[in-house]
Amino acid sequence: MLQMNKVSKVYRTDTVETHALREFSLTVEEGEFVSVTGPSGSGKTTFLNIAGMLEELSSGTYELDGRDISKLNDKERSKVRNEKIGFIFQSFNLIPELDIFDNVDVPLRYRGMKAEERKRRIGRCLEMVGLASRLKHYPAQLSGGQQQRVAIARALAGEPRFLLADEPTGNLDTHMTDSVLDLLTEINESGTTIIMVTHELTLADRAGRNIFVRDGQVSDGPPELSFAAAANS
Amino acid sequence: MFRYYLKLGLLSIRANPALSALMVAAIAIGIGACMSIVTVRHVMSGNPIAHKNDVLYHVQLDNWNPDEPYEEPNEPPEQVTYLDATALHQAGRALRQTISFKSDRVIQPDGDNARPFQQEVRATTADFFAMFDVPFAYGSGWDAVADQTEERVVVLSAEMNRRLYGGENSVGRMVTMNKEPYRVVGVLDEWLPIPTFYDLNNNPYQGPEQIFLPFSLAISGEWGSSGNNSCWKPSENGSYEAYLASECIWIQMWVELASAADRDTYLQFLNDYVEEQKSLGRFPRELNNRLSTPAEWLVNREVVDDTVNVLLSLAVLFLIVCLLNTIGLLLAKVIRRTSDISLRRALGASKSALFTQYIVEAGMIGVAGGLAGIGMTWLGLRGLENVFSEYDFIAYLVTMDWSMVLGAVLLAIVSALAAALYPTWRACSLSPASTLRIQ
Numbered sequence: 001m002l003q004m005n006k007v008s009k010v011y012r013t014d015t016v017e018t019h020a021l022r023e024f025s026l027t028v029e030e031g032e033f034v035s036v037t038g039p040s041g042s043g044k045t046t047f048l049n050i051a052g053m054l055e056e057l058s059s060g061t062y063e064l065d066g067r068d069i070s071k072l073n074d075k076e077r078s079k080v081r082n083e084k085i086g087f088i089f090q091s092f093n094l095i096p097e098l099d100i101f102d103n104v105d106v107p108l109r110y111r112g113m114k115a116e117e118r119k120r121r122i123g124r125c126l127e128m129v130g131l132a133s134r135l136k137h138y139p140a141q142l143s144g145g146q147q148q149r150v151a152i153a154r155a156l157a158g159e160p161r162f163l164l165a166d167e168p169t170g171n172l173d174t175h176m177t178d179s180v181l182d183l184l185t186e187i188n189e190s191g192t193t194i195i196m197v198t199h200e201l202t203l204a205d206r207a208g209r210n211i212f213v214r215d216g217q218v219s220d221g222p223p224e225l226s227f228a229a230a231a232n233s
Numbered sequence: 234m235f236r237y238y239l240k241l242g243l244l245s246i247r248a249n250p251a252l253s254a255l256m257v258a259a260i261a262i263g264i265g266a267c268m269s270i271v272t273v274r275h276v277m278s279g280n281p282i283a284h285k286n287d288v289l290y291h292v293q294l295d296n297w298n299p300d301e302p303y304e305e306p307n308e309p310p311e312q313v314t315y316l317d318a319t320a321l322h323q324a325g326r327a328l329r330q331t332i333s334f335k336s337d338r339v340i341q342p343d344g345d346n347a348r349p350f351q352q353e354v355r356a357t358t359a360d361f362f363a364m365f366d367v368p369f370a371y372g373s374g375w376d377a378v379a380d381q382t383e384e385r386v387v388v389l390s391a392e393m394n395r396r397l398y399g400g401e402n403s404v405g406r407m408v409t410m411n412k413e414p415y416r417v418v419g420v421l422d423e424w425l426p427i428p429t430f431y432d433l434n435n436n437p438y439q440g441p442e443q444i445f446l447p448f449s450l451a452i453s454g455e456w457g458s459s460g461n462n463s464c465w466k467p468s469e470n471g472s473y474e475a476y477l478a479s480e481c482i483w484i485q486m487w488v489e490l491a492s493a494a495d496r497d498t499y500l501q502f503l504n505d506y507v508e509e510q511k512s513l514g515r516f517p518r519e520l521n522n523r524l525s526t527p528a529e530w531l532v533n534r535e536v537v538d539d540t541v542n543v544l545l546s547l548a549v550l551f552l553i554v555c556l557l558n559t560i561g562l563l564l565a566k567v568i569r570r571t572s573d574i575s576l577r578r579a580l581g582a583s584k585s586a587l588f589t590q591y592i593v594e595a596g597m598i599g600v601a602g603g604l605a606g607i608g609m610t611w612l613g614l615r616g617l618e619n620v621f622s623e624y625d626f627i628a629y630l631v632t633m634d635w636s637m638v639l640g641a642v643l644l645a646i647v648s649a650l651a652a653a654l655y656p657t658w659r660a661c662s663l664s665p666a667s668t669l670r671i672q
Contacts, residue, residue, distance in 0.1 A: 049666040087579050110586060
């Protein structure tokens, strides 16, 4: 379970103080598929970064599987991130010098897993995303959709409890978007909790629950209502 | 994991060939400059007889002017008089003792067309070879009897033997010097002590003399010294006998003691000897005799040229400039790779894991820089040949040994790691979210 309670995030410079999140509270249960929508600059990505421990929170509490994240040091956070969280980014973020096999291998390397086990997992995940025959290809040799599938395989290889996706189909055409979303749904159905930040209503529809974020605060409700509220404001 | 980091390092170097080459070049040039000068200094300041440092002692007696020391503040002369050299040698109170000086002879090689040539020779005593571990290819040195009987014998260096006899065993053959025949009793193997610790007064980097013969023979032939010769009062008349009886210093004296524990005993013997001489009207200054190990003697004579020390300082500064450049280049590389760093953080790499990864990569740059630096060092030494062209020992330098190769690579790795610390720390301190968001 992911639980944020009155989390605030403030960016400070010498002259400006920006509140990206204000008393943001949210609970995501095990196995949920939650979409996070909201206008630009509303704090969606900040929420996702804090959820993924890529950023520190300024105040409030954040618990992941019952552990208070703010009390962990860098090594412990890295371990939790590596073992419990998988990331999918809008721009795929594959490492261009590494082939597909090695890209999927990255999180497993930091887990200190044996070569045989790594190989087994990589093979299984690439098979799941339909790219088992492209092990030795480099990212530049793949289409955008295929690259995002590799990124999904990389996120899944560590068998995480939570999958955090930031605009995972933002750079894909409609056909590829559908295929990636089908894949995410399939992953969710197999038990992985997914939190997906998106600004597209159709994508948000695919999630079991939509969180609407505005001015750094959260409100539950169907995407249609949330966007309508945003439009009327 | 180390192998994984090596693989990533290699990939990163291949992905940024120009930047990597610049870093390797910066390190290599710095290492080349530094190691060239370090090598010269090492050779110049080396102690070629270090393995006998605790039993060999250079002898100094202060027979100098009562009104002023030989050297400020109160240094005794670095050589001894003929009177004292022969008296102490004859006393034979050490395990071994040798007295010697440098002179010049004209060698007349065999053969009708052979042209005579002038050559520096060393007049010394029998113990010289055993004391200084001089290696022989053929024959041996002469014995104490030959010293007493002024036997007309010589020992040739390997180089002189090649020049006169084509390198064959010439023991028993005759060498003509100043029209007088001398029988070859020994031929040295290659022997190039740098500096020539046994006589630091006369260009210690020229290498040893090519011909050695009995001290007594040179004296009976009334040979003068071609080395340093200092007198604080004139000899009574211009004759050779008067010169021998004078207070002029021109002979180098060394003793070998059974152990370092005998040092005080021998010094006491020297002091007793000087006290005795004082009663005869000599040695007007206070007792100031000295025994120095080869290492102490090398330091005392400051054999390392000041130019070399200045060059070394400049080379170290140059290396620092090269490292600053490397830091700049590494920072540029880190900036280009912030997305990779952030991504790895997101995928579970801890700061320490990333730090290790980048340090390993810097180490690889260092190894490459070190290897290239060895080439640069070789070039540097070639260049220094011109600067120090008057010293024969340069021939020694261009043969780089394993310790130097290892030293260059180690220095390069340490330098690269030092240069990498700040950029790596910066890389690992980046907030992963800040760069991932830009994607």
